[in-house]
Amino acid sequence: MPTLGLGVYLNDECAEACRVALLNGYRMIDSARFYQNEEQVGVGVRQSGVDRAGIFITSKVFHSEFGYDKTTAAVKDSIKNLGYAYYDLYLTHSPLGGKDLRLAAYKALLDAKAAGLIRSVGVSNYGVKHMEEIRAAGLEMPVVNQVELHPLCQQKPIVEYCKKNNIVVQAYTPLLRGAMDNPVLQEISQKYNKDAAQILIRWSLQNDFVPLPKSSQASRIISNGQVYDFEIAAADMAKLDALDRGKSGAVTWNPVDTD
């Protein structure tokens, strides 16, 4: 899996963003059925001219399509939308919907993997208890858990569990949805002469997370990917780490505690 990906939430016309990203070094795109832009992702990939085999494409099934048959049909529809034969990664979008439905959806994704429709199966917004539920059901563990993750909301118990169980943590909303005026972040951004967004992405990378910054603007897509030529020193990482507000630092739905 690439170390960084382009998020495409709230960008229904994301073909151009995908094209720009792929032509500027990105190799991962994070989509979802809920975003209604899987078709646009396929268009952007084709327009970029980059070989599909070198690109890592993700989608997610929303809880309204949980259940074995519905989820199986959703995966097939996603593939039709994308216009390529497979997804690299497919996630249950959240644990909403209750235990029986989410386990049935997860089982459908494992079977879609066995059928070659998706290459790997993961989850999103899962708390520790949801991941333990998969283990208790005797199913193969997810390879990814995608959660809201940035200095203000560090999801420590989830991250610790994932690290122990070799589950890659993808960081969504790594740019705080654009609300990057925190004074500590601004100070570090000035010190390194980098955008606040670049500092946040770098913080994620240095924690071994896989950040998924979203932008629909070409110049920002490009600068958000230019994060491999500097390193945040340990003392400054510690200042960012100290911003954690736990769950109250979340800026999205963050449904990790759902029953």
Ligand SMILES: NC(=O)c1ccc[n+]([C@@H]2O[C@H](COP(=O)([O-])OP(=O)(O)OC[C@H]3O[C@@H](n4cnc5c(N)ncnc54)[C@H](OP(=O)(O)O)[C@@H]3O)[C@@H](O)[C@H]2O)c1
């Ligand atoms: N699994 C889930 O439940 C879940 C939930 C939320 C998000 N996600 C995934 O994670 C991705 C990222 O999260 P997100 O879209 O919520 O938020 P985000 O990436 O934290 O922030 C996106 C916002 O930041 C702005 N922005 C981007 N680059 C910037 C820069 N360099 N300087 C200033 N502003 C900048 C964007 O505006 P412009 O577009 O105008 O540049 C947009 O308003 C999503 O697109 C999606 O793929 C998953």
